[in-house]
Amino acid sequence: MDKESKEIYGKDETEDLYFEPELILKPQNTLQVSKILSYCNKENIAVTPRGAGTGLSGGALPVYGGICLSMENFNAILDIDEENFQATAEPGVITQVFQESLEKKGLFYPPDPASKGSCFLGGNIAENSGGPKAVKYGVVQDYILNLEVVLASGEIIWTGANVLKNATGYNLTQLMIGSEGTLGVVTKIVFRLIPKPTRDLLMLVPFRKLEDACKAVKAIFQKNVTPSGLELMEKDAINYAVEFLDESPFPIDQNMEAQLLIEVDGNDENTLHKECETIMDALNPFECGDILYADNNQQKESLWKLRRSVGEAVKAQSIYKEEDTVVPRAHLAELIIAVKEIGLKFGFRSVCYGHAGDGNLHINILKDDLSEEAWNNEVKKGIIAIFEKVKALKGTISGEHGIGLVQKEFLPIIFQEKQLALMRGIKTLFDPNHILNPGKIWPD
Ligand SMILES: Cc1cc2nc3c(=O)[nH]c(=O)nc-3n(C[C@H](O)[C@H](O)[C@H](O)COP(=O)(O)OP(=O)(O)OC[C@H]3O[C@@H](n4cnc5c(N)ncnc54)[C@H](O)[C@@H]3O)c2cc1C
Secondary structure, X not given: OOHHHHHHHOOOOOOOOOOOOOEEEOOOOHHHHHHHXXXXXXXXXXXXXXXXXXXXXXXXXXXXXXXXXXXXXXXXXXXXXXXXXXXXXXXXXXXXXXXXXXXXXXXXXXXXXXXXXXXXXXXHHHHOOOOOOHHHHOOHHHHEEEEEEEOOOOOEEEOOOOOOOOOOOOOHHHHHOOOOOOOOXXXXXXXXXXXXXXXXXXXXXXXXOHHHHHHHHHHHHHOOOOOOEEEEEEXXXXXXXXXXXXXXXOOOOOOOOXXXXXXXXXXXXXXXXXXXXXXXXXXXXXXXXXXXXXXXXXXXXXXXXXXXXXXXXXXXXXXXXXXXXXXXXXXHHHHHHHHHHHHHHHOOEEEEEEEHHHOEEEEXXXXXXXXXXXXXXXXXHHHHHHHHHHHHOXXXXXXXXXXXXXXXXXXXXXXXXXXXXXXXXHHHHHOOOOOEOOOOOXXX
16 A cells, blocks of 8 residues: 555544554455455454544544555445435435535425535434534434444445335434444445425624624524524634635624624525525624625625635634534624633633534634643643633534544533443443454543
């Protein structure tokens, strides 16, 4: 195996981490996956399943070497069943490719991580991914009916049935979703789909105060409107994205601390305009700047492109740690105030953005010119303080990026030993020799 391949498959999008696989395998079908796992199970060889490597918690990093099991050749959409609003696909299909194939038939699979142009369906399942549309339509777990999975032993199972209701035994499908490649390798996926809404309206609302942008999120929902996207970007996030893209779809007022990108969708234009008016009512109490309404598809796309590029733009500024906190949305303002106070106390700068409508805040802690000592010790104390605040607000430490490698040491903040023991027990039942993605999720 050449050095260049090892370098590609030894990384994902998490910080600057690198773990070299000993061997990269790219199976073509389920039987090959089965044979690989059966052999590795007998020989006690670590196997790390890999999708597109866009993960932000180090899930696809082969921390114990062994085999990188790349699912990139599983890239077929097998069936689009228009009568039942279902589709079957392999896990190596790029999420956006899948969505666009469905849209041609008026069908909709809403989960749309900002990485949708490169991430795979299988990676999305393993992380239970979300994205901007989750606020109205839910996350991956809400659209999966059935999975073909190869277990660590090499045995092949289907986890459920291709039905909308299922009260038949334990829900193995949902257990597999979000299990980060530690319980089995997904080789086929049956999706539930919905009709694609035909219209949407998009606006960008600047707020003089970051805290107010967070408070406005709660206010919008209290008016009984459910936007199909409600994204927060603080000032630095937008400025970095503009710099990264080298284009600005709108003039940025530097007096504004944050912006909310708000989308409503449906099938009736008048209803959508009324919803926008209701949202404006909800925003009245807050000090907002000039609101930008996207007039056409090109403007809409450039606003979404700006939002989607924030992660990469922040990464281009500095090494960073991304915390994927989530709290009940009415506590978002409290969380963001605490994050900034904790940053001051422990000496770090953070850039915050995320899926505000879900209470899901991505806190990017920048290394800037911090010493290694401060980066490894003081920042860690700050992260613990943030996670304790999240727990006090009845939230949790990952909304959509998973625990993987980088968050596992913080899991005891959220779970008691009994819960961890139950999860470890499930892992051992599925994978007695712990060959599947070892070194992930549980603290060492
Ligand atoms: C710029 C950017 C923006 C992002 N925006 C979002 C966002 O809005 N929402 C969001 O939720 N996430 C987001 N992410 C995170 C990331 O894209 C998602 O977690 C995505 O689901 C990972 O998919 P992947 O194919 O890249 O998986 P990988 O990173 O390759 O792997 C992720 C995990 O899945 C496991 N895995 C992969 N394939 C399989 C399989 N077939 N069977 C079993 N396990 C498997 C791996 O072992 C690993 O644990 C973003 C990332 C980037 C870089």
